[in-house]
Amino acid sequence: MIRKKVIAGNWKMNKTAADGVALTKDIVAEIGRETGVDVVVCPPFTALESVAHVLEGQAIKLGAQNMHPEKNGAYTGEVSAEMLRTLYVTHVILGHSERRAYFAETDAFINKKVLSALANQLKPILCVGETLAERESGTTLAVVQRQVEGGLQGVTPEQLTSVIIAYEPVWAIGTGKVATTEQAQEVHAYIRDLLTKLYGAALAQKVRILYGGSMKPSNAVELLAQKDIDGGLIGGAALEARSFVELVKAAGAAK
Numbered sequence: 001m002i003r004k005k006v007i008a009g010n011w012k013m014n015k016t017a018a019d020g021v022a023l024t025k026d027i028v029a030e031i032g033r034e035t036g037v038d039v040v041v042c043p044p045f046t047a048l049e050s051v052a053h054v055l056e057g058q059a060i061k062l063g064a065q066n067m068h069p070e071k072n073g074a075y076t077g078e079v080s081a082e083m084l085r086t087l088y089v090t091h092v093i094l095g096h097s098e099r100r101a102y103f104a105e106t107d108a109f110i111n112k113k114v115l116s117a118l119a120n121q122l123k124p125i126l127c128v129g130e131t132l133a134e135r136e137s138g139t140t141l142a143v144v145q146r147q148v149e150g151g152l153q154g155v156t157p158e159q160l161t162s163v164i165i166a167y168e169p170v171w172a173i174g175t176g177k178v179a180t181t182e183q184a185q186e187v188h189a190y191i192r193d194l195l196t197k198l199y200g201a202a203l204a205q206k207v208r209i210l211y212g213g214s215m216k217p218s219n220a221v222e223l224l225a226q227k228d229i230d231g232g233l234i235g236g237a238a239l240e241a242r243s244f245v246e247l248v249k250a251a252g253a254a255k
Contacts, residue, residue, distance in 0.1 A: 005224065005251035006164060006208050006231035008040035008063060008125060009238025010093055011047075020047035024054040026241035032058040037231070037251045038208075040091050040125075041238070045079055048087045055088075063091035063125065066099060069112035081120035092117050093233070095127045095151055097170040107150025114151055118159045125164045125233060126151045127212060128191070132171035140169075141190055148194050157199055165191060165209045166233040172213030173235060181222050184211050188228035217246040224254035 015023060020043045031039060042063035043051050052062050068078035084092060094117065095110035110126070117124040128147035130140045148165065155163060167187050169179045179187075188209050195204035211223055212233035223229050231251055237243040 003206065003208050003230045004036075004038055005254060006038040006040065006210055007234060007244075007248045007251050008042060008091065008093075008164075008166075008210065008231070009234045009244055010042050010065060010096070011044060011238060012065070012098075012235060013044060014239055015043060015047055017047040017050040020044075020051050021054055023239070023241055024051045024060075027244060028054060028058055028060065030241065030245045031248050032060060034248060034252065035059050037248050039248055042091070042093055048084075048089060052088045061090045062088055063093060064089050065093050065096070067092050067094070067113060067117065067122075069109070069116040071116075081116050081122055084122060085120055089122065091123045091125055091164075093125045093127065093166075095147070097127060097129055097131075097168055097173060101170070107147055108153075110151050111153045114163070115154055118155065118162060123162050123164060125166050125210070127166045127168050127233070129168040129170050129212070135169065135171060140187065144187060144191060145194060148191055149198070152198065157203055160195075160199055160203050161206045163207065165207060166212040167191060167209060168212030168233065177214065179211075179213055181219075181226060184213070184223060185226040185228060188226065192228050215247065217243055217250065220247050220250040221254070224251055 040061045040063040042065050064084050067081050068075050071080055094113045099105045114124045128144050130143040134143050172179050191209050192204050208230040210231045210233045211229050215232040216237045
């Protein structure tokens with residue numbers, strides 16, 4: 001099964017609207033027409049509209065970093081799926097480890113967001129992964145199973161292929177530590193097996209599973225060569241056009 005690779009850039013709380021426009025223009029100049037890889041950029045909310053204008057007519061997709069599950073209401077500081085859709089957003093990162101850790105987001109709350117995103121024709125990038133303590137205690141696979149099953153509760157077989165899963169070993173985010181290729185592939189294969197149990201082999205083979213732990217040009221080729229690693233959710237390396245473009249090219253060359 002050939003799955004189209006995905007490289008998604010999570011800018012986190014970086015880049016003003018003007019900075020975001022400059023970065024996006026540099027990326028577009030290099031790979032704006034790239035169709036062999038699904039490329040997504042995820043600026044902060046304040047830069048979404050400005051970046052959307054730069055991406056008009058390009059193959060690169062626009063993603064948001066979060067959303068609230070409700071359609072509207074008294075949720076100060078929050079943004080709904082419908083609001084994102086009006087800005088031509090197509091993807092949304094949900095359940096990122098930073099949201100889980102700093103904002104106490106639970107699997108149940110993240111699941112509400114996943115269902116709301118799908119109901120509004122947004123593609124969720126559902127993040128799962130273990131902390132250092134969980135890895136050291138040998139509970140990695142149990143944690144990942146709980147998060148995958150919790151996040152996908154109520155997702156129908158028809159909706160599943162619109163979901164992208166990102167495995168992010170929390171201990172490897174922004175630390176410069178990277179899971180070994182074998183560690184990453186082991187968890188990706190485990191997630192695919194889980195999806196097979198939940199939805200059957202044919203659908204499980206269609207779901208893209210991204211690696212989200214400090215992927216950069218120097219380690220991307222080896223990671224992307226693994227049979228169950230279908231791309232990357234990129235943090236630091238997405239803030240600089242050259243490194244992000246190199247990752248997209250590495251994904252395009254991966255077999």
